[in-house]
Amino acid sequence: MQNKIIFDICGTLYNSNTTMDFCEYRCDKKSKKIILKLSKTILAKVINKLSLKFFNFDLIRVLHVKSLKDLDINTLQKDANNFVEQYLEKKKIDEVHNILKKYDKNDVILVSATIDPMAKAIAQKLGGLKYISTTLEYKEDKCLGKIKDDLLGNKQHYFKNQEIEFIITDNKSDLALCQMAKEVVIVSKNKNIKFWENQDLKVSKIIKV
DSSP: OOOEEEEOOBTTTBSSOHHHHHHHHHOOOHHHHHHHHHTTSHHHHHHHHHHHHHHOOOHHHHHHHHTTTTOBHHHHHHHHHHHHHHTGGGGBOHHHHHHHTTSOGGGEEEEEEEEHHHHHHHHHHTTSOEEEEEEEEEETTEEEEEEEEOOTTTGGGGGTTOOEEEEEEOOGGGHHHHTTEEEEEEEEOHHHHHHHHTSOOOEEEEEEO
């Protein structure tokens, strides 16, 4: 069985929440822009933090995904490709990309809670990598503005009884997946370093961002 080399995307390869940044990048209706702007208020962030803590439900993310409703799948993918070229290239975390270059592309898999058009665009940009991501719900090639299958906090379920050679991530929600890996590299802000240091993990390096 082939060992897995896993790279997270958001906050790891790029200093960006790619789903939310993409939704804001391509939002072209005033009413939707207002909703996305309100989701960034302090009150909304507090409510979202509680929702995540107790229900693992990201309300702000759901509102952002809703802004994609009625886009056809081809337009969505084209916009995602443009976003990677025009926005994400400036958000690269170079140290992580240098680590990526050390591995055979055939062994690497991107595992991210970002939405599927974004994961596909990034995977193609990085040389045709394999990926597993959150998937959007479509009907007759139109986005319904809803999530069909969500990887947020659920990544470990895709790797049951599999060998994970290496994982690099910044997400606390990836703890269960990290516990399955032979080697772990963490990307972390200062405020989260103590959390990772207190875990029983085979951490070879912590990259501070």
